Amino acid sequence: MRMFKKNKIDSNKVPKHIAFIMDGNGRWAKKRGLPRAKGHEEGAKRIESLALSAKKFGVKVITLFAFSTENWKRPKEEIDYIFSLLEKFLKEGKESFMKNAIRLMFIGKIDELDKKFSDLMYLTMDETKNNTGIILNIAINYGARSEIVEMVKKVANDCVCNKQEISKIDESVVESYLMTYGLPEIDLLVRTSGETRLSNFLLWQIAYSELVFTKTYWPDFKEKELEGVIIEYQNRNRRFGGLK
Ligand code: IPE
Ligand code: IPE
Ligand code: MG
Numbered sequence: 001m002r003m004f005k006k007n008k009i010d011s012n013k014v015p016k017h018i019a020f021i022m023d024g025n026g027r028w029a030k031k032r033g034l035p036r037a038k039g040h041e042e043g044a045k046r047i048e049s050l051a052l053s054a055k056k057f058g059v060k061v062i063t064l065f066a067f068s069t070e071n072w073k074r075p076k077e078e079i080d081y082i083f084s085l086l087e088k089f090l091k092e093g094k095e096s097f098m099k100n101a102i103r104l105m106f107i108g109k110i111d112e113l114d115k116k117f118s119d120l121m122y123l124t125m126d127e128t129k130n131n132t133g134i135i136l137n138i139a140i141n142y143g144a145r146s147e148i149v150e151m152v153k154k155v156a157n158d159c160v161c162n163k164q165e166i167s168k169i170d171e172s173v174v175e176s177y178l179m180t181y182g183l184p185e186i187d188l189l190v191r192t193s194g195e196t197r198l199s200n201f202l203l204w205q206i207a208y209s210e211l212v213f214t215k216t217y218w219p220d221f222k223e224k225e226l227e228g229v230i231i232e233y234q235n236r237n238r239r240f241g242g243l244k
Contacts, residue, residue: 005235009227013234014058015187019209021065021201022046024193024217031217037081042219044085047136048093051102053223055134057230061183062136063107065201069143083117086140090124097124101133107179108142109150137183144203151177180205188233192218210236 022043029039047064054062067082090104097104104124111118121140154177158164164173175181186202186209194215198206212229214221237244 007231009057009230010234011058015210015230015233016059016184017061017063017186018054018059018188018190018229019063019065019186019202019206020050020221021189021191021199022218022221023191023195023199025219027193028217028219036078039217039219040078040082040085044089046219046221047089048096049223050221050226051134051136052100053226055100055102057226059230060134062134063139063180063183063186063202064137065139065142065199067108067140067142068200069109069141069146070200083114086138087117087120090120094124094127097128097131097136101131102128103131103133103135104128105135105137105183106140107137107147108140109146110140112141135183137180139201142179143200144198145200147179148204150179174204178204185209188212188229190214190229192216192221208238208240210238 025039025043026036027039028042029036032038051062066086071082072079096102104121106121106125110121113121151174155164155169155174159166180186180202186205188211189202189206189209190212191198192214194213196213210233212232214225214229216225
């Protein structure tokens with residue numbers, strides 16, 4: 001039984017992989033009487049420093065939900081603005097990615113995007129592939145159900161082509177067909193803004209993750225807030241179905 005709650009990060013129990021649903025940009029702006037675009041701009045500004053803070057705490061991977069398969073329902077103007085911020089982030093961030101050993105990766109249906117964005121994403125992935133400080137994995141045009149549908153199609157195809165035996169399909173085989181293949185298990189999933197739903201993010205991968213929902217709007221989520229969610233994670237008792 002735990003006798004007391006810790007209030008400092010235990011460097012031996014840092015989550016390897018944290019996923020973030022970066023929510024609340026619009027409400028952050030509204031609260032200040034600003035246009036939603038300003039909220040996205042401020043939200044995008046948090047990403048680089050958050051990656052550096054995560055690296056400092058010893059986190060190996062952060063996965064950020066930047067644009068969902070459902071976000072295409074938003075006004076074109078807002079969508080275009082979000083993608084222009086992404087472009088700016090990748091272009092202007094390059095120097096810092098190299099200096100701070102940040103490796104960029106992406107999940108989502110990247111090839112469905114405007115070629116100018118997908119080319120930039122592939123280029124950034126390639127240019128940063130030898131960086132070993134922290135992986136910044138960005139989910140764009142990502143939906144967990146769509147990922148699962150793609151996985152099923154690929155597995156079915158490999159079975160038909162005799163590349164995969166049905167009897168040999170197990171959890172690790174399924175995982176090898178997912179977009180997060182090769183990344184460590186997600187220990188902690190954080191959603192900001194007070195919403196307590198997953199909005200089609202990483203369904204398979206978070207089967208045993210710890211979930212933390214914070215009231216903070218994404219543009220206010222800084223190092224102190226990151227420290228807070230890591231401490232919250234470290235105060236959880238992960239049993240994985242066993243007794244502990
Ligand atoms: C999250 O902020 C960013 C994206 C979905 C791209 P929102 O834009 O969803 O902000 P709220 O939820 O309207 O406050
Ligand atoms: C989830 O947030 C998607 C991203 C953060 C990119 P949304 O704001 O789009 O989700 P809902 O509409 O509240 O479910
Ligand atoms: Mg939202």
